[in-house]
Amino acid sequence: MARVVRFHQHGGPEVLRIENVDVPRPGSGEVRIRVKALGLNRAEALLRAGTYIETPTLPSGLGLEAAGIVDAVGEGVSGVAPDDMVSIVPPISMIRWPAYGEFVVFPEHLVVRHPPSLGFEAAAALWMSHLTAYGALIDIARLQRGDFVVITAASSSVGLAAVQIAKLVGAIPVAVTRTSAKKGALLKNGATHVIASAEEDLEGRLKEIAGPDGVRVVFDAVGGSIFMPLTAAMARGGILIEYGGLSPEPTPFPLFTVLGKCLTLRGYLVHEIIGDPARLETAKAFIRDGLERGVFRPVIARTFPFEEIVQAHRFLESNEQFGKIVVTI
Template sequence: MARVVRFHRHGGPEVLRIENVDPPQPGPGEVQIRVKALGLNRAEALLRAGTYIETPTLPSGLGLEAAGLIEAVGEAVTGLAPGDAVSVIPPQSMIRWPAYGELVTYPAGLVVKNPASLDWQTAAAMWMPYLTAYGALIDIARLRNEDFVVITAASSSVGLAAIQIANSVGATAIAVTRTSTKKQALLDAGAAEVVVLAEEDLEARLRRIAGPRGVRIVLEAIGGPIFEPLAAAMSRGGILIEYGGLSSEPTPFPLPAVLGKTLTLRGYLVHEITGDPAKLEAAKAFILEGLEAGTLRPIIDRTFPFEQIVEAHRYLESNEQFGKIVVTV
């Protein structure tokens, strides 16, 4: 038997339960992992609440990131063996491949051997933020060293990964945050500039920072009224990549800026990278190289034990964290 986290109804963190199940052995092409740490993501809170892009059959497991030791391998698995320290690439479906458990099973193609320098918590905090930021900035936007890139929700794990990736290619990372509480931490994390929404005019400040060239790339997770000042500060031919939707307010379409500057507004899911083998291999190489060089390093805000998964989800929804929340098993 092994412990897993499941929910039998949609709702707040309190619906999460730790239950004992009898995990199946890995099938052909699969790997069973004894989990040491989990990385938490907003998507898991959305699935639990019933507002995610997937609709689960209840009871449902959840979770997208895990790191641990290989317990067993199925037939036709090569290059991986029991005892290997590994981490998991976020799957296309966390309903089919949930990560919250002591023993989890994944396709071997989504399992990566950890660099020796990584501890369990760092390994569990790695793939979702860096794959998301890489796909948007490098694969889609072709980020260059002369670019100004605006990063909203900058204190999230994806936002901090984006700052590090921008710095690694020599671009100028402009972090956007709601209040000044996290301003110094964002500067310490590598942001060249920080714009505080509660205290500054976003468009005017971005124009002062970027000058006549304007902002070519926006990595956006909020939506809502912020769209208009962001678009107004962008350069001709710029691209705004939307990967979230944290705002509950309507999102206006900035028609004058889009037409006048021939802007691209693009929705984006990390599945575009994880579902394409060639793109995934390029992303893995970029991220592992950055980890080895020290230019990329996940920032972990707080660690909870497995038994406190409800408290970990409450903290996830508090917006107080700076970086990744990790659960140890």
């Protein structure tokens, strides 16, 4: 038997329960992992609340990121072996492959060996943030040296990963955060410029920073009314990649700005990368290179013990964190 986190009804963090279940043997092509750390993501809160893109059959497990030690392997597995230290690339379906548990089973292609120097907590905080940012900025936008890139929700784990990726390729990251409370931390973590959108004129500041050529790439998790100043400050032929919808406000379509500047507004899910074996392998190589060069390092806001999973989810929804929330087992 092993402890897992499940929920029997949709709702707030209080619906999460720690339960004992039988530990399955890994099937063909699968790996069983003794989990040491979990990385929390907003998608898990959405699944728990019943507002995610997947609809679970209840009771349901959840979770997209974990790191630990290989406990057993199924037939045909050759890339990892028992006692290897590994982390998990987020699956397309966390209903099918939930990560919140003392033991989890995942397909081999989603299991990555990592050096002991990375540590379990950092390894559990790495893949979702850096894969999401990589897919948008490198795979889709082809971010280049000298490009201005605007990163909203910049203090999130994905936002901070985007700053690190921009620095790696020589682009200029402009971090957007709601207030100036996190400005110093964003500058310390690599942002070249920081704009507090609730305190400053976002359009005016972006035009001041990027100059007459404007911003070529925008990486946005917010939506809502921020679309208007963002697109107004973009360069002709620029691309805005939308990967979230944090704003409760309707998102206007800036028709004449899009037409006048020939802008691309594109929706994006990290599933595009995870679901394409060739693109995923390229992404893994890029992220490993960033780790080896010391440019990539997950920023961990706070750790919680497994027994405090409810409190961890409450903190996740507080929006007070700077970086990733990690749960240790």
